[in-house]
Amino acid sequence: MTGTTIEQALAGLAGEAPDGLEDKVFTGWLSTPSRLGEVFVAFTTDGVQFVRSAESVGSDPDAFAQAYRDRFGRPLRPAGRGPAGLAPALTGRTGGPRLDLRGLSDFEHDVLDATRRIPSGQVRPYSWVAREAGRAKAVRAVGSVLARNPVPLLIPCHRVVRSDGALGEYMFGPEHKQALLREEDLDLDRLAGLTDRGVHYLGSDTTGVVCFPTCHHARRITDAHRRPFARVEKALAEGYRPCRDCRPAVPA
Amino acid sequence: MSGIVDDVGQRADEAESRLRAHLVSDLDGGFAALVREHRGVVYSVARQFSRDRSDAEDLAADAFLRAYRALRGYDAGRLETLRLRPWLLAILRNTARNAARDRARRPAPPPAFETADEPAGGASVEQRAESADVQRELGALLAQLPEVQRTAVVLRHVVGLGTAEVAEVLGCPEGTAKSHVSRGLRRLRPLVENRPGLREEGRNR
Known part of the structure; x- marks a missing residue:
């Protein structure tokens, strides 16, 4: 009699799996317009995990899926709708959906965090990202991390350029990097003009602040008060304070 | 063995071989079907x-x-010969053991208050409350069993696997699996008998 009791009671412990289970196992994917043309996007319940332009995978969803699986080892299924904020972030410059950056190293996290803070229409050198990520000497490693950026556009790796002022490489080709920056109203010709003269920093002799040339504070300096610098150390030696927004040097 | 049981067994085999073929032709699509098919069993075992x-x-x-x-x-x-359900449950068991090992290394936060799972069917409020108590108690009793006995009892009696499949999951001979189940039940019985709530539940059925 008691045996039956236990067995019946045990059978009563079986239950239905919650609906959320499959969302935790499968990554959703969709194709959507962006500033890079059509892109494929993969996202989990935690946020966007992977973005690649259709062009970069030969417009082949299977090639995108293969690249995703090789990198993340998770199954994909088509999704009707992306996470909130995805479309405006891909087509515009503002806002952003949540990101799922699990599985990245601490250094990768730090590099992507620093890159994420670069405002639209501005650029920073790889060496700046390295310093902001806490490893000033790891400039080449920053380049490697950004070349594998899982979520381009959402983390704007196109805003990271070479320290000599050249725009440098981009995972989808340098021509796209140029086009994206122009679209953000960055005056590339003016920037190239400064670079050609060896100017990498601009100071204002009224405020005593030194900035990267694309910083919005630097853009407001009038011609009469603009002081060009090749090296930030020179500006600091002359008593300039590094801008708190673009941080060309760590404030003393 | 009756014809009906054979039919059921055969249908399950056919479903399994369809799943295997699906996995071979389209891994992600086949995997979605696999999850749909086995999510209830995997979750019910994971719950314990x-x-x-x-x-x-x-x-x-x-x-x-x-x-x-x-x-x-x-x-x-390899896919075509894989017996999916016991293979999945063996993975679940390993995953659970690893998680338990990790938990043992760092203290867990205090358990959150939670209600028991909703029983299927339209039960009365009283029945539901009683059934919830039973579930909680029995779950706590199961947790006191050695891991292999608990696994064996859960596989055999919570999700209703045959002893051959239980043995496959545990990776032991069928006789050993059987003895894990019966030893587990033997240890549960006195615990259950000391809980009036559980005895009454049995009598009401």
Whole structure:
């Protein structure tokens, strides 16, 4: 009699799996317009995990899926709708959906965090990202991390350029990097003009602040008060304070 | 064995071989079908190895992801001979043991208050409350069993696997699996008999 009791009671412990289970196992994917043309996007319940332009995978969803699986080892299924904020972030410059950056190293996290803070229409050198990520000497490693950026556009790796002022490489080709920056109203010709003269920093002799040339504070300096610098150390030696927004040097 | 049981067994075999063929032709699509087919069993077992439903969902999801990663490395020959359900449950068991080992290394936060799972069917409020108490108590009793006995009892009596399949999951001979089940039940019985709530539940049925 008691045996039956236990067995019946045990059978009563079986239950239905919650609906959320499959969302935790499968990554959703969709194709959507962006500033890079059509892109494929993969996202989990935690946020966007992977973005690649259709062009970069030969417009082949299977090639995108293969690249995703090789990198993340998770199954994909088509999704009707992306996470909130995805479309405006891909087509515009503002806002952003949540990101799922699990599985990245601490250094990768730090590099992507620093890159994420670069405002639209501005650029920073790889060496700046390295310093902001806490490893000033790891400039080449920053380049490697950004070349594998899982979520381009959402983390704007196109805003990271070479320290000599050249725009440098981009995972989808340098021509796209140029086009994206122009679209953000960055005056590339003016920037190239400064670079050609060896100017990498601009100071204002009224405020005593030194900035990267694309910083919005630097853009407001009038011609009469603009002081060009090749090296930030020179500006600091002359008593300039590094801008708190673009941080060309760590404030003393 | 009756004809009906054979029919049921045969249908299950056919479903399994359809799933295997699906996995060979389209891994992600086949995997979606596999999850749909086995999510209830995997979750029900995971539930008995977890503190609460949210942990159980995480454990089940983790086990499915491990299974997926393993499947990616299997060739068609391996896939076609794979017995999916016991294979999945063996992965779940390993995942649960690893999670328990990790938990033992760092102290867990105090358990959150939670209600028991909704029993199927339209039960009265009283029945539901009683059934919830029974579930909680029995879950706590199961947790006191040695891992292998608990696993054996859960596989045999919570999700109703045959002893051959239980043995396959545990990776032991069928006789050993049988003795794990009966030893587990033997240890549960006195515990159950000391709980009036559970005895009454049995009498009411």
